[in-house]
Amino acid sequence: QDRHHRTQQFLQRLLDVFPNPVYLKDAQSRYVMINEAFAQSREKTREELLNLNALQVAQAVVMAQSGLMPEAERRASASQQEDLAVLAGTPLRKEENNVKDQNGVLHDRIVTKTACEDPDGRTLILVSLFDITDMRNAQRELNHALQAETGLRQRTQDFIQRLIDIIPHPFFVKDQESRYILANEALIKEFQRPAAEILGRETREIYTDPERARAILEEDQSVLAGEIIYEERHEASPPGSNQWMDRIVSKRS
Numbered sequence: 431q432d433r434h435h436r437t438q439q440f441l442q443r444l445l446d447v448f449p450n451p452v453y454l455k456d457a458q459s460r461y462v463m464i465n466e467a468f469a470q471s472r473e474k475t476r477e478e479l480l481n482l483n484a485l486q487v488a489q490a491v492v493m494a495q496s497g498l499m500p501e502a503e504r505r506a507s508a509s510q511q512e513d514l515a516v517l518a519g520t521p522l523r524k525e526e527n528n529v530k531d532q533n534g535v536l537h538d539r540i541v542t543k544t545a546c547e548d549p550d551g552r553t554l555i556l557v558s559l560f561d562i563t564d565m566r567n568a569q570r571e572l573n574h575a576l577q578a579e580t581g582l583r584q585r586t587q588d589f590i591q592r593l594i595d596i597i598p599h600p601f602f603v604k605d606q607e608s609r610y611i612l613a614n615e616a617l618i619k620e621f622q623r624p625a626a627e628i629l630g631r632e633t634r635e636i637y638t639d640p641e642r643a644r645a646i647l648e649e650d651q652s653v654l655a656g657e658i659i660y661e662e663r664h665e666a667s668p669p670g671s672n673q674w675m676d677r678i679v680s681k682r683s
Contacts, residue, residue, distance in 0.1 A: 437549055438463075451559040456552065459483045459513045468559075472532065484509045491532040498534055505529070516543045516555050527566065538566040599677070608633045608650045620667055637669045649681070658682045 442463065445452050451468035453461055460483050469476045472491045479487055484506035492502045512522055522543040528536045540560040548554050590612070594601050600617035602610055613628050621628060621636065628636065633650070637643040653659060659681040667675045 434549070448558070450561060453557050454548075455513060455555040455557065457517060457554075459510045459555075461487070462554065471559075488532075493532070496532075496534065498530055498532065501530060502532070512543060513555055516545050517553060519545070521545070525562075536563070537561055538563045604633075604650060606654060608647055610636070621669065639669075642669070653681045653683050656683065 442465075445454075445463065445465035446467075448465055449467055451465065451471050453464040453468050456462050460481050461479055462481070464476055464479055466476070469479060472479060472487065474491060478490065482490065485503060488499070488502035488506045492498050516522055522541065524541050525538070526541055527538045529539065530536055538561070540558075540562060542558045542560075544556050546554055546556050591614075594612065594614040595616075597614055598616055600620050601612075601614040602617050603612035605611050609630055609632050610628050611630070613625060618625055618628060633646045634640075634643045637646060649659065659679060661679060662676060663679050664674055664676050665679075667673055
């Protein structure tokens with residue numbers, strides 16, 4: 431008897447080390463051992479919670495007039511169903527989000543359940559609740575910031591597109607690999623291709639004449655190196671056609 435008592439005390443101290451709620455249930459889903467973190471999370475003493483099932487605990491900690499009881503009872507019923515599955519040999523690990531405690535405060539947590547035997551050979555359910563609210567809130571804030579940044583970037587890009595579309599002459603922006611990343615309506619009309627067949631394409635994909643494409647690529651590299659181009663030219667329009675036109679070409683990085 432004394433040895434059994436010391437074993438129980440050791441197990442209790444072991445559970446109390448964990449900063450998150452950890453507890454043991456019997457085959458009837460009654461709490462037979464709980465750690466201090468669980469008692470504090472329910473704002474009750476250990477003695478007030480032992481030998482109660484999940485529904486009884488909900489009724490003990492949730493104020494009836496709070497309006498939270500229906501959800502608490504639903505979760506308690508679902509928990510008891512999970513206990514049956516765990517006892518049948520199916521361990522549980524799941525994430526629960528926006529779970530309201532007895533005060534209506536929202537929590538995110540990882541729940542684990544597994545069956546085990548105590549020193550007396552009884553089958554028990556070992557349960558742990560790891561609160562991840564701070565981590566999930568940080569992720570939500572980051573996602574919100576990313577969405578806001580994405581929205582701002584899209585609005586900026588739309589504004590720039592509308593701005594360059596006002597220009598009546600062909601206008602475009604290329605990246606360092608001479609890929610078209612912006613093109614106005616005048617350029618799209620001149621190339622006689624939809625924007626999807628221009629944007630993201632390299633110069634060699636637009637200009638079928640290898641010599642012409644090579645000359646443009648060399649010119650692009652000179653512009654990237656700091657050269658400013660502003661000159662009158664006699665060019666085929668659209669590229670590769672037999673139609674020619676005179677115009678001013680301006681390029682700079």
